Amino acid sequence: MRSAQMNSAQKTESAVTFFRAGDFRRAKEICEAILADKPRHTQARHLLAVIAFELGKPDEGISHFETLAAISPDHPGVHADLAKALASAGRIDEAIAAFRVALSIVPEDVSLLNNLGSLLAGQGELSEAVSSFEAAVEANDRLPVSHYNLAKALRDSGDPQRAIQHYKRTLELDPGFATAWRNLGNLYLDVGEVDLAAEAYEKGVRIKWSPEAKKPPDQSHLKTSRSKLQHDIEQLAFLLENGKVDRKFEQVLSDYRAVLDDLPVMEDGGSLVAVSAENQKRLAPYFNRLIHWPQSPSLAGPAVNPDLDRAEIETAYFKNAPGIVHVDDFLSPAALQEIRQFCLESTIWYRHHYKMGYVGAFMEDGFVSPLLLQIADELRNGFPRIFGAATLRKLWGFKYDSRLSGIPVHADFAAVNVNFWVTPDAANRDPQSGGLVVWDKEAPLDWDFATYNADEQAMRRFLTESGAKAHNIPYRENRMVMFNSDLIHETGELNFEEGYENRRVNVTMLYGKRENAG
Numbered sequence: 001m002r003s004a005q006m007n008s009a010q011k012t013e014s015a016v017t018f019f020r021a022g023d024f025r026r027a028k029e030i031c032e033a034i035l036a037d038k039p040r041h042t043q044a045r046h047l048l049a050v051i052a053f054e055l056g057k058p059d060e061g062i063s064h065f066e067t068l069a070a071i072s073p074d075h076p077g078v079h080a081d082l083a084k085a086l087a088s089a090g091r092i093d094e095a096i097a098a099f100r101v102a103l104s105i106v107p108e109d110v111s112l113l114n115n116l117g118s119l120l121a122g123q124g125e126l127s128e129a130v131s132s133f134e135a136a137v138e139a140n141d142r143l144p145v146s147h148y149n150l151a152k153a154l155r156d157s158g159d160p161q162r163a164i165q166h167y168k169r170t171l172e173l174d175p176g177f178a179t180a181w182r183n184l185g186n187l188y189l190d191v192g193e194v195d196l197a198a199e200a201y202e203k204g205v206r207i208k209w210s211p212e213a214k215k216p217p218d219q220s221h222l223k224t225s226r227s228k229l230q231h232d233i234e235q236l237a238f239l240l241e242n243g244k245v246d247r248k249f250e251q252v253l254s255d256y257r258a259v260l261d262d263l264p265v266m267e268d269g270g271s272l273v274a275v276s277a278e279n280q281k282r283l284a285p286y287f288n289r290l291i292h293w294p295q296s297p298s299l300a301g302p303a304v305n306p307d308l309d310r311a312e313i314e315t316a317y318f319k320n321a322p323g324i325v326h327v328d329d330f331l332s333p334a335a336l337q338e339i340r341q342f343c344l345e346s347t348i349w350y351r352h353h354y355k356m357g358y359v360g361a362f363m364e365d366g367f368v369s370p371l372l373l374q375i376a377d378e379l380r381n382g383f384p385r386i387f388g389a390a391t392l393r394k395l396w397g398f399k400y401d402s403r404l405s406g407i408p409v410h411a412d413f414a415a416v417n418v419n420f421w422v423t424p425d426a427a428n429r430d431p432q433s434g435g436l437v438v439w440d441k442e443a444p445l446d447w448d449f450a451t452y453n454a455d456e457q458a459m460r461r462f463l464t465e466s467g468a469k470a471h472n473i474p475y476r477e478n479r480m481v482m483f484n485s486d487l488i489h490e491t492g493e494l495n496f497e498e499g500y501e502n503r504r505v506n507v508t509m510l511y512g513k514r515e516n517a518g
Contacts, residue, residue, distance in 0.1 A: 008034055008037075008038060008041060008044075011030050011033065011034050011044075012030075012031075012034065012041075012043050012044055012047075014030055015027045015030040015031050015034075015044065015047055016047065018030065019047060019050075019051065024051050024054055024055055027047065027051055028048065028051050028055075030044075031044040031045070031047050031048045031051070032048070035048070040071050042068060042071060042072065042078075045064050045067060045068055045071075046064070046065075046068060046081070048061075048064050049061045049062075049064035049065050049068070049081075049085065052064060053085065053088070058085070058088065058089040059089070061085055062082070062085050062086060062089060062091075065078070065081050065082040065085045066082060068081070068082070069082050069098075069101075074105060075105075076102040076103075076105040076106045076109065076112070077102075079098050079099070079101045079102035079105070080098075080099065080102045080111075080112060080115070082098045083095045083096075083098035083099040083102065083115070084115070086098060087119060092119055092122070092123055093123075095119055096116065096119050096120065096123070099112055099115055099116040099119065100116065103116065107135075108135070108139040109139075110136045110139050110140050110143060110146060113132050113133070113135050113136035113139065113146075114132075114133065114136050114145060114146060114149055116132045117129045117130075117132035117133040117136065117149055117150075117153065118149065120132060121149075121152070121153050121156065126153055126156055126157040127157065129153045129157075130150065130153045130154060130157060133146060133149045133150035133153055134150060136149070136150070137150055137166075142173060143173070144170045144171075144173040144174040144177060144180075147166045147167070147169045147170040147173065148166070148167070148170045148177070148180055150166045151163045151164075151165075151166035151167040151170060151180075151183070152183070154166065155183075155187060155190075160187050160190055160191050161191070163187055164184065164187050164188070164191075167180055167183060167184040167187065168184070171184070176207055178204045178207040178208035179204070180204075181200050181201070181203045181204030181207065182200070182201065182204045182208075182364050184200040185197040185198070185199075185200035185201040185204065185363075185364055186364065188200060189391070189392065189393055192391040194373055194376065194377070194391065194392050195373065197363075198363075198368045198370075198373055201363060201364050201365075201366070201368055202366075202368070204364070205290065205293075205348075205364075205365060205366040206290065208365075209288075209289055209290040209348070209350070209365070209366065210289065210290055211285060211286055211289045211290070211291065213289075216284060216288075217288070217289070217350075218288060218350070220283075220287060220288040220350070220352070221275060221280050221283035221284045221287045221288070222274070222275055222280060223272045223273065223274050223275060224263075224272060224273070224275060224283070224287070224352065225266070225269065225270050225271055225272050225273065225352055225357065226260065226263050226265065226266060226269055226273075226357075227269045227270045227352070227357030227358075227359075227401045227404065228270075228352035228357075228359055229256060229259060229260045229263065230260065230401070231349065231352075231359050231399065231401070231500075231503075232256060232287065232288075232347075232349075233253065233256045233257060233260060234499075234500035234503075235344075235347065235349075235500060236249055236252065236253045236256065236291075237253060237500070238344065238345075238500050238501070239291075239292055239345060239347075240253065244292055244345055245291060245292055249286075249291070252285075252286050255282040255283070256282075256283070256287075258279070258282065259275065259279040259282055259283060262276065262279055263275075268355050268356065268357065268404070269357040269401060269403065269404050270352075270354055270355040270356050270357035270358075270401075270404065271355060272353065288350050289347065290347060290348065290366065291347040292345055292346065292347050293346050293347065293348065293366060294341065294342055294345050294346060294369075295369050295370065296338050296339065296341075296342040296369035296370065296371040296372065297369075297370050297371060298370040298371050298373070298374040299332070299334055299335060299338075299371065299374065301332070301334075302332060302378060303331060303332055303334075303335035303371060303374045303375045303378055304330065304331060304332070304335070304375060304378040304379060304382060305329050305330060305331060305332055306332070307329075308327060308329075308330075308382075310382050310383060313325055313327055313383065313482075314383055314385045314386055317383075317386055317482060317483075318385070318386075320440075320471075321440075322440065322442055322484045322486070322487065323386075323416075323483055323484035323487075324438055324440070324471060324481070324482070324483040324484065324487065325481075325482050325483070326473050326479060326480065326481045326482070327479070327480045327481075327482070328476060328478065328479050329478055330420050330478050330479065330480035331375065331420070331478055335371060335374075335375065336422060336477075336478050338371055339371060339372070339375075339422055339507065340422045340423075340505070342369055342371070342372075343361075343397055343399065343422060343505045343507075344500075344501065346361070346366065346367075348361045348365060348366035348367055349361045349397075349399055350365050350366075351365075354407075356401075356404050356405045356406065356407070356408075357400075357401040357403075357404040357405075358398050358399060358400045358401060358404070358406065358407065359398070359399050360396060360397070360398050360399075361396060361397045361398075361399075362394075362395070362396045363394065363395035363396060367395060367396055367397050368395060372395060372507075373392075375509075376392045376395065376509050377392075379418060379509070380392070380511065383482075386416060386482065387415075387416055387511055387512070388512075389512075390415045390416060390511040390512025390513075391511060391512070392509060392510070392511055393414055393510050393511060393512065393513070394412075394414065394508070394509070394510035395507075395508070395509050395510075396507075396508050397505060397506065397507050397508070398505070398506055398508075399503050399504070399505050400491075400494060400496070400503055400504040400505075401503070402494065402495075402496040402497060402498050402499075402502060402503060402504070403498070404494070405491070405493075405494060406490070406491025406492070406493075406494050406504075407490060407491045408456050408490050408491075409456055409459045409460065409463075409488055409489070409490040410452070410453050410454070410456075410459070410488065410489070410490070411443045411452050411453065411459075411485065411486060411487065411488045411489065412453070412485045412508075412510055413449060413452065413453075413485070413510075413513075414485040414510035414511060414512055414513065415484075415485055415511055415512030415513060416482065416483075416484065416485055416510070416511040416512060417481075417482070417483050417484070417485040417487075417489075417508065417509075417510055417511075418480060418481075418482050418508065418509040418510075418511070419436060419480070419481045419482075419506055419507070419508050419509075420478070420479065420480040420481070420506065420507050421435070421475060421476065421477060421478070421479055421504070421505065421506050421507075422477065422478070422505050422506075422507065423477060423496075423501075423502065423503065423504050423505050424477050425475075425476060425477045426497075427496050427497045427499075427501070427502035427503075427504070428475050428495070428496055428497075428504070429495040429496060429497060430493070430495040431474060431475075432472075432474050433472070433474055433475065433492045433493045433494075433495065434474065434475030434492050434493065434494055434495060434496065434504065435472070435473045435474045435475035435476070435479070435481070435491075435492045436473045436481050436489055436490075436491065436492055437470050437471065437472050437473070437489060437490050437491075437492055438470070438471045438473065438481070438483055438487050438488075438489040439463050439468040439469065439470050439471070439487060439488045439489065440468055440469045440470075440471065440487065441462070441463065441466045441467075441468035441469075441487070441488070442484065442486035442487060443459070443462070443486050443487075443488055444462070459488050462488075463488060468488070472492065473492075474492065475492065475504070485510060
């Protein structure tokens with residue numbers, strides 16, 4: 001008996017060794033031999049279940065986990081393993097049931113409560129998910145993940161104030177949790193607390209995008225585009241020339257140029273291409289990182305031009321149904337200059353997956369400053385008939401490659417869209433274009449986000465069939481376009497001078513929710 005037990009143990013150890021080496025066939029053969037002699041050998045059966053999943057045979061793996069649960073019905077771990085296996089195979093209802101069995105044995109197991117809550121939330125069972133996460137918090141109040149999960153479920157179930165409290169508790173326990181800072185910022189925007197949202201975003205940005213972060217914030221150093229790298233080369237050269245960054249970045253600039261020379265030339269310029277292992281090392285330390293971020297303080301005086309005839313602008317907006325107007329000399333000279341410098345200097349243009357080669361910066365990733373928020377607030381208060389109770393929901397900027405195209409037809413999920421431009425007019429080679437084309441027909445209310453934002457064919461077809469009229473608003477420095485956000489629009493044809501300071505830059509502010517438009 002003793003010899004047989006040792007033999008089984010040795011065989012199991014051998015199977016594990018083969019499994020870790022990636023030899024699943026040999027590991028499987030050994031486990032099956034053990035089970036032929038000892039059908040209730042739990043280690044061998046558990047390894048067989050794992051091997052089945054590795055070999056792409058989930059049903060076989062689940063069958064082994066079910067057998068383990070029958071062999072050890074009072075062991076919560078085997079029911080948890082079965083639940084995870086069922087969930088990975090998409091059998092969510094059965095997975096939920098298995099987690100409940102495990103919890104009937106250990107009702108205060110925090111890991112099980114969080115796993116169950118996550119599955120329930122994914123199924124839309126938000127009330128039950130909240131209860132599961134609340135039980136996890138009650139079992140151990142000092143685990144950030146439990147408060148984080150509860151906050152997400154509360155947000156989705158329509159309880160933003162309680163969600164905010166649990167995000168705050170998450171961050172008390174783990175101040176370096178960048179995603180929690182971002183989600184807290186989103187919630188503050190939802191309840192109209194724009195300044196608090198900006199504070200939360202700033203903390204998350206400094207954690208996630210800092211060059212000192214322990215791991216890269218994204219995979220952009222593994223795959224990037226020529227247009228993104230060209231932008232960053234131009235920006236870094238601009239910062240060095242103007243004394244905004246340390247001279248050590250001269251070597252970084254040299255490394256970027258070497259990587260650009262190695263990247264293949266693509267027809268559209270914006271396509272992502274793989275970066276060699278050697279060049280990944282060149283990019284990793286600083287590429288798509290927060291190198292320089294001026295904060296653009298708010299102004300003592302008005303940021304929006306105080307001489308604008310606000311009543312006349314509101315009248316024109318509603319006269320051009322369903323709501324569109326453009327305004328020149330939008331910002332005060334001081335505000336315009338400050339925002340332009342913020343866009344030129346801030347190394348926050350992280351989004352670069354766009355085929356047309358433009359780069360984007362979003363509020364939650366650093367496109368936020370006291371001055372931008374001052375502008376947003378003055379807009380809302382200055383045009384009450386247009387904005388009503390709508391508060392700022394989104395804020396972003398885009399910077400364009402003079403050799404490529406702008407953003408194709410789309411619409412934005414909001415009530416009111418504000419778009420303004422800050423690049424000097426001298427950069428625009430065609431004064432009759434380069435701005436925005438807005439059609440006068442609202443996108444259908446039953447369109448989902450994918451259609452609304454990305455299905456160009458569907459939008460073009462709708463515009464043709466509805467007889468929509470295009471309003472071409474040419475580019476002008478310090479021109480603002482304000483329109484009903486349901487209106488489909490696209491960037492006008494671009495023909496700008498080359499050079500970093502000549503890149504077309506637009507700032508977009510979205511207010512309110514689409515269902516509250518009008």
